[in-house]
Amino acid sequence: MNKKRKINLAYFWAMIAVTTLLVFVSLALALLPRPSESELENRELAAFPKFTVESYLDGSFTRDLTKWFADTVPLRDNLVELSGQIKELEGIRQDNVKFHGNVEIVKADDSDEIPEVIVTTAPPKAEIAEADTAVTEVLVTEAPAVTIPGLSETVTAPPAEDQTMEFDNNGIVTVGDRSFMLFGGSKSQGKYYADVLNAYKISLGENVNVYNMVVPTAVEFYLPAQYSDYSNSELTQIKNIYENLVGVTPIDAYSKLASHTGEDIYLKTDHHWSQLGAYYASTAFAEVLGETVQPITDFEAISRDGFVGSLYGYTNDIKIKESPEVFTYYKQPLPYTTEFFNYDTLTSRGFGQLIYEAAAVDNSYAMFIGMDAVHTHVVTENKNGKRLTVFKESFGNALIPELIPYFEEIYVIDIRFFGMNAIDYMKQKNITDVLFINNIFAANTQSLIKHIDDLRFGSVGVKTETIATTAETPVTTAPIVESVTAAETVVAETLPAETLPPETLPPESSPPAMPTLLSPE
Amino acid sequence: MVFSELIFIYAFLPLFFIFYFLSRNLTYKNIVLVIFSLVFYAWGEPVWVLLLIGSTLCDYFNGLFINKHFGTKIAKLGVAASLLVNLGLLAVFKYGAFFTETFNSLTGLALPVHELDLPIGISFYSFQSISYIVDVYRGKVKAQRSFLKFMMYISMFFQLVAGPIVCYDTIEKQIEHRDISSTNFSKGLIRFCIGLGKKVILANSLGALADEFLGKALPQSTLGAWFGVIMFALQIYYDFSGYSDMAIGMGRMAGFTFLENFNYPYISGSAREFWRRWHISLGSFFREYVYIPLGGNRRHKYLNLAVVWFLTGMWHGASWNFILWGCWFGILIILENLFLGNILEKIPKFLSVIYLLFAATLGWALFYFTDLSQLGVYLSAMFGEGSVKFIDELTKTAFLNNLFVIIIGVVFCTPIVPKIKSFFEAKPERVGVYATGQAIAACFVLILSSILLVGATNNPFLYFRF
Incomplete structure (x- = not known):
């Protein structure tokens, strides 16, 4: 009996201990203020759902309530970081390597079937100038003749893949203090991309020069050799695109980057390149343009410490958080003005800074050209009569300041946000040169290529709607918006919290969001 | 709701036990348990919670029916009715599409295939009902006269959605007398x-x-x-x-x-x-x-x-x-x-x-x-x-x-x-x-x-x- 009483007493105290903990945490969760956004992940947290009969009946109310409760836990960001530290204890890293997400062996897909060519109803008919295939030696070693008989305003149909399936992302790998996405590209997508660009050339006519720069990403240069099975060769895919171009001049950024891999041409904790990398790419463009390259020493280099980029949020890998890097940006010394416009109405938002230096440290890459969701117009003091349109995703942002010496005006169009007829717009602005600059992941993403194609007809004029309906989606650029509005000189009106088009968002239910390179910075 | 959800651990569960232990007598406790269980189930199945209540009602009356005609051949009717309902629901919700597809591929016909969403836990609670009905028929247990108690047995959120499958006879006594202690x-x-x-x-x-x-x-x-x-x-x-x-x-x-x-x-x-x-x-x-x-x-x-x-x-x-x-x-x-x-x-x-x-x-x-x-x-x-x-x-x-x-x-x-x-x-x-x-x-x-x-x-x- 004595034993029994002893046991009961011991369990009584055990009960008090565990119950106290449970009650304490319950009260904390019930009473402490809840955050509404996460700095760590750069997104708005789930909102408290609105109760309606429909939302109850379809189950979304209780689902969203559950999500809200977990997503907005007090001290969330600290706990998520702590969770990352705990996760690190789950194992060890050999050679400092850790894989994140669904990584697989990618086979070079030479067998890719090129889908049938479907004639689209592109209005203008134009003679194509003899295809300019002056790709630099490194890129085209075995360049086949790119004269495609009968190629006119035709665009390869998107390969018959599931629309929701993204080829590009094959997981993320952390090697020491550098992380990057593994690449699983496809030749058919590359052909599609090239065909769309060719169609632009046809629509714009002989007098407009069309250039294409496809940018390799860090995985191409920094993946240890023993893991080469897990990432496709970006060079092969870039070559494939360049070989399929007709009348569009390729810009060999690859070789320039490849010869500077010892420098910080890519960010180590972010999926973007650095401005230095963009500078080297710009020299390839300048050479093709026949211009004297502006030396990097002309720029004012400014460094900021403690930058931790997007890949930490995507992987929650504490090693990334624990190795912040130096973010260096370069200010263009030549005089110029920058004006921002709304994409939907093309009304001016006022003049601003091309490089917004007050951007928060962890948002450093967002300092270039304001943000993706505004249309940027740069006027330089150069009077060479050349007016450039740049079609880009976020990789292009860091390139714009380096293009200033070579053009009189630069119109920057983000391919995800512009919704008007791009051909008409460029004709109206008397554009003389067009540059497509996309990273190889983007140039292999079907939904995005389709978007570029659609822009020829202006059939994507739905941006305002897209933005409005996706306002509650988690990926927003809200913090960037704040910083832009903070600059006195800039934007007159407050920018709405803009979001990416839905196709670039990961599916709602997918666990830790594995991004494409099109994610917001 | 699942157990490994913060809202369950730190809101639902504490609230349940507060009400459960504040209830002075067993009936109140049972009412609290049934209400919380239905809320729990409706959290994931806002509509099919009605199916749960309906099939439970059905088995409740079948149990009484079998008890009334215990030992006679008519009692078999109650068993048959219950099996029909429980297995029928499983056949429709869980296996409907599978059966049709299999039938189509065997016969070459192309009957329309309706994919229904499987109500959570139906495989578990229908088996519990069957065990109860068969045990009543066998005379192993007495039919439960209180609908509240029977509803509680079927719907208890502890095991409602993912088991274990609790056979009625193993907790028959606990429905009336629970050993609640700090240990x-x-x-x-x-x-x-x-x-x-x-x-x-x-x-x-x-x-x-x-x-x-x-x-x-x-x-x-x-x-x-x-x-x-x-x-x-x-x-x-x-x-x-x-x-x-x-x-x-x-x-x-x-x-x-x-x-x-x-x-x-x-x-x-x-x-x-x-x-x-x-x-x-x-x-x-x-x-x-x-x-x-x-x-x-x-x-x-x-x-x-x-x-x-x-x-x-x-x-x-x-x-x-x-x-x-x-x-x-x-x-x-x-x-x-x-x-x-x-x-x-x-x-x-x-x-x-x-x-x-x-x-x-x-x-x-x-x-x-x-x-x-x-x-x-x-x-x-x-x-x-x-x-x-x-x-x-x-x-x-x-x-x-x-x-x-x-x-x-x-x-x-x-x-x-x-x-x-x-x-x-x-x-x-x-x-x-x-x-x-x-x-x-x-x-x-x-x-x-x-x-x-x-x-x-x-x-x-x-x-x-x-």
């Missing part, structure tokens, strides 16, 4: 925390790893294929047994004693033993309500075994791979009955355990792939056929990146905890130490799990599919 509450709470940890700390990590390897179009290497399916074997064990621990723990906190559902299945030396240790409540159900009525060991034993294992496989899901999985165990068990069992008993224990682990692991591959052609690709990679490598860098890296979780996962598959427990309980002066240790472990696991839950976003229970 029970304490042990139940500790059990709940440990179950939560199994789910959140182990199953979620191992599951992510398993999906990484099993979810690919092509296995990366032979060792990678084995690694993936072994991770899945660990995941499904911790997932499901963790859920059962939580259910049993909460039941104990509220004064119920549920039977154990898992007993270290991976130390079994035969498939027969495995099924006495794995999902015990399901095995007992099929033995009690299918195998024995068919004639058990006495009449056409092997046919009976075949039927039971076919049905066991089918219960796990409306897909051929589950049936294959059931049949795989059926074949092994028949072989063990014929001659294999004798051999297994004679060879050293570790060899028979290796046999079982090999058999179970292969089984999990069948279990994982609903697409049979994918299964074929995977199995051939496991056995080194085709062009796959023997080992790849990803497998090595993934193994090392998760080394400690894997070690912990393997260690706790063995009955190390009961060994520690019996050591401490051997002497009275050690008992306090053990209880203190348990409390510390529970707090630690609860905190760790909660942090990981904040860090994660998505961790649905595997067994929700069934």
Whole structure:
């Protein structure tokens, strides 16, 4: 009996201990203020759902309530970081390597079937100038003749893949203090991309020069050799695109980057390149343009410490958080003005800074050209009569300041946000040169290529709607918006919290969001 | 709602126990339990909660009907009606599309296939109803006259959605008299925390790893294929047994004693033993309500075994791979009955355990792939056929990146905890130490799990599919 009483007493105290903990945490969760956004992940947290009969009946109310409760836990960001530290204890890293997400062996897909060519109803008919295939030696070693008989305003149909399936992302790998996405590209997508660009050339006519720069990403240069099975060769895919171009001049950024891999041409904790990398790419463009390259020493280099980029949020890998890097940006010394416009109405938002230096440290890459969701117009003091349109995703942002010496005006169009007829717009602005600059992941993403194609007809004029309906989606650029509005000189009106088009968002239910390179910075 | 959700642990559960223990008498307690259970169920099934109430009403009246006509042939009508309703609902909701597709492919017809969403937990609660009705018919238990109590038995949120399948006779007495004490509450709470940890700390990590390897179009290497399916074997064990621990723990906190559902299945030396240790409540159900009525060991034993294992496989899901999985165990068990069992008993224990682990692991591959052609690709990679490598860098890296979780996962598959427990309980002066240790472990696991839950976003229970 004595034993029994002893046991009961011991369990009584055990009960008090565990119950106290449970009650304490319950009260904390019930009473402490809840955050509404996460700095760590750069997104708005789930909102408290609105109760309606429909939302109850379809189950979304209780689902969203559950999500809200977990997503907005007090001290969330600290706990998520702590969770990352705990996760690190789950194992060890050999050679400092850790894989994140669904990584697989990618086979070079030479067998890719090129889908049938479907004639689209592109209005203008134009003679194509003899295809300019002056790709630099490194890129085209075995360049086949790119004269495609009968190629006119035709665009390869998107390969018959599931629309929701993204080829590009094959997981993320952390090697020491550098992380990057593994690449699983496809030749058919590359052909599609090239065909769309060719169609632009046809629509714009002989007098407009069309250039294409496809940018390799860090995985191409920094993946240890023993893991080469897990990432496709970006060079092969870039070559494939360049070989399929007709009348569009390729810009060999690859070789320039490849010869500077010892420098910080890519960010180590972010999926973007650095401005230095963009500078080297710009020299390839300048050479093709026949211009004297502006030396990097002309720029004012400014460094900021403690930058931790997007890949930490995507992987929650504490090693990334624990190795912040130096973010260096370069200010263009030549005089110029920058004006921002709304994409939907093309009304001016006022003049601003091309490089917004007050951007928060962890948002450093967002300092270039304001943000993706505004249309940027740069006027330089150069009077060479050349007016450039740049079609880009976020990789292009860091390139714009380096293009200033070579053009009189630069119109920057983000391919995800512009919704008007791009051909008409460029004709109206008397554009003389067009540059497509996309990273190889983007140039292999079907939904995005389709978007570029659609822009020829202006059939994507739905941006305002897209933005409005996706306002509650988690990926927003809200913090960037704040910083832009903070600059006195800039934007007159407050920018709405803009979001990416839905196709670039990961599916709602997918666990830790594995991004494409099109994610917001 | 699932148990490993913060809102469940830190809002629903505390509120439930506050109301439950504030209720002075048993009727109030029962009302609280039923209301909370219905809210719990409606959280995930806002519409089908009506189906739950409807089918419960049906079985309630059938039970009374059988009781009234006990011992007469009319009583059979009640059983038939109940089986019709419960199996009918399962046939429509769970197997409707599967039956139509199979029928279409056999006959070449093209009947429209309606994919219905499976109401959560229907496989579990309809089996509980059946066990009740059959036991009333057999005179093993008395029909429950109070609808409230019967509703409580069926809908108790502890075991409503993912088991264990609690047969009525095992808790008949507890419906009237519950043993509520601080010791029970304490042990139940500790059990709940440990179950939560199994789910959140182990199953979620191992599951992510398993999906990484099993979810690919092509296995990366032979060792990678084995690694993936072994991770899945660990995941499904911790997932499901963790859920059962939580259910049993909460039941104990509220004064119920549920039977154990898992007993270290991976130390079994035969498939027969495995099924006495794995999902015990399901095995007992099929033995009690299918195998024995068919004639058990006495009449056409092997046919009976075949039927039971076919049905066991089918219960796990409306897909051929589950049936294959059931049949795989059926074949092994028949072989063990014929001659294999004798051999297994004679060879050293570790060899028979290796046999079982090999058999179970292969089984999990069948279990994982609903697409049979994918299964074929995977199995051939496991056995080194085709062009796959023997080992790849990803497998090595993934193994090392998760080394400690894997070690912990393997260690706790063995009955190390009961060994520690019996050591401490051997002497009275050690008992306090053990209880203190348990409390510390529970707090630690609860905190760790909660942090990981904040860090994660998505961790649905595997067994929700069934």
